[in-house]
Amino acid sequence: MLQLRDVPPDQVTERTAAAVDRMTGLRAAARFLAPDVARQQIEEMVDQTRDRSELLDVVDGAEVVGLVMLSQASGGELVIHDLSLDDPSRTVELVPALVERARAAGSRLLGVGLYPGDATRAALAAEPAFVPRATNMALPLDGEIADSAGLELRPMTGAEFDEFLSGNGEEYAGELVAAGMTEEAAAQQSREQMAQLLPDGQASPGMHFFTAWVDETAVGSLWLCTADPMAFVYDVVVDEGQRRKGYGAAIMNSAALWSRDHGHPVLGLNVFAHNLGARALYDRLGYQVTQDYRALDVPDAG
Numbered sequence: 001m002l003q004l005r006d007v008p009p010d011q012v013t014e015r016t017a018a019a020v021d022r023m024t025g026l027r028a029a030a031r032f033l034a035p036d037v038a039r040q041q042i043e044e045m046v047d048q049t050r051d052r053s054e055l056l057d058v059v060d061g062a063e064v065v066g067l068v069m070l071s072q073a074s075g076g077e078l079v080i081h082d083l084s085l086d087d088p089s090r091t092v093e094l095v096p097a098l099v100e101r102a103r104a105a106g107s108r109l110l111g112v113g114l115y116p117g118d119a120t121r122a123a124l125a126a127e128p129a130f131v132p133r134a135t136n137m138a139l140p141l142d143g144e145i146a147d148s149a150g151l152e153l154r155p156m157t158g159a160e161f162d163e164f165l166s167g168n169g170e171e172y173a174g175e176l177v178a179a180g181m182t183e184e185a186a187a188q189q190s191r192e193q194m195a196q197l198l199p200d201g202q203a204s205p206g207m208h209f210f211t212a213w214v215d216e217t218a219v220g221s222l223w224l225c226t227a228d229p230m231a232f233v234y235d236v237v238v239d240e241g242q243r244r245k246g247y248g249a250a251i252m253n254s255a256a257l258w259s260r261d262h263g264h265p266v267l268g269l270n271v272f273a274h275n276l277g278a279r280a281l282y283d284r285l286g287y288q289v290t291q292d293y294r295a296l297d298v299p300d301a302g
Contacts, residue, residue: 002093004056004068004101015055019069019082020046026115030290031229032137032266045081054101058094060087064092067119070101074192075176075185077295078107083120091123095296103296108182111295130294132273136286138230139267141260146285151250153210153222153258160211161202164221168194168235178274197225197234212238212251219247222255232257233269248281 007015020042028038046053049071058066062201066085073079078101085091102110114121124130156164172193176186198204206227212220219242223235233255238247259267268290271278 002065002090002097003059004094004097006061007055007057007067012055013035015057015067016046016069019050019055019067019084020194022084022279023082026118030115031268032138033228036194037228049081053081066094068098070098071235072105072107073111074189075109075181076107077109077181077185078102078266078298080110080112080124081280083112083124088119088123091120092127095127095129097123099296099298101143103301108298109295109302110298111293114292114294115189125292125294127296129296131296133294133295134270134272135279135289136268136270136291136293137282138290139256139287140267141265141267143286144247145256145260147258148251148252148254149246151219151247151254152213153251154213156209156211156221158202161209163196164209164223165201168223172235173273175275178272186241193216204264206246212254214247214250215231217242219245220251220268222251224255224259226259226264229264230260230266230268231255231264234268236269248278251282252285254258266275 020039023042024035024039032039033041040106044062053071056070057064058068064081065087067082068080068084068296069082071079074226080098083091085094089184096182098110111133112121112124116126170190173183173186173190176189177183183190198207202209206225208224210222210224211218212222218239220236222233225232225234233252236248236251236255238251253265256267269282269287271282273279
């Protein structure tokens with residue numbers, strides 16, 4: 001059975017560099033980033049989580065056969081940032097040691113992002129205890145995009161933004177609870193993420209907020225981030241009284257057209273695993289999976 005042990009101090013720099021290289025490649029591919037930009041983001045993440053991270057050798061007896069980088073996330077979740085094994089087929093042997101590490105840290109969840117083509121992480125996905133939480137998807141914008149069916153995106157007014165923001169944090173926390181977080185942890189993550197994303201409210205750099213209109217009727221809203229080459233949908237809503245009229249697809253098509261017109265080669269989004277209707281829509285519109293996030297409930301933790 002595979003075990004975990006601390007990386008010897010004289011090897012930490014070298015082993016961290018290897019982990020950064022792997023994470024850089026995965027992020028660059030998943031987020032359509034230039035390698036130097038992806039590396040900068042990974043290095044910043046490693047630096048920011050240094051005081052709550054562990055770099056661990058995977059060992060089979062006295063032999064080192066892999067590496068794991070873990071860190072504590074907000075909400076009491078232990079996240080696997082890097083996972084590398086010489087023999088990916090043995091990944092399942094590592095699960096008990098990872099669970100024990102999470103339990104010892106008081107973490108109720110053990111989470112991991114799965115990327116296409118990463119055999120070691122794919123082996124974790126085959127472990128039934130890891131259940132889907134969320135999926136990142138992307139649509140390249142160099143192909144045909146359906147028209148917006150008469151729907152128009154107009155920048156939100158200040159009053160529209162205030163109303164949108166007042167309900168968005170609560171809605172996001174509710175999604176996190178549905179995805180498996182406790183209410184307390186979800187509320188905390190929602191507050192932290194909103195503060196990070198919107199330091200200047202509606203004027204925050206790279207953020208764009210739209211109300212969707214059909215003729216002179218407001219039918220929904222859209223929040224886009226354009227900080228990276230891949231434009232990203234942070235939130236899309238069809239108003240309750242306007243649903244089942246095709247406006248969800250129309251808003252997404254409008255978002256894709258707007259993003260392409262503003263120089264973005266791809267449009268990305270996140271969909272929670274429990275939101276089957278949204279996932280079906282994105283599949284139908286041609287979005288492809290760039291990352292699956294899965295988590296395991298840790299027995300007797302916390």
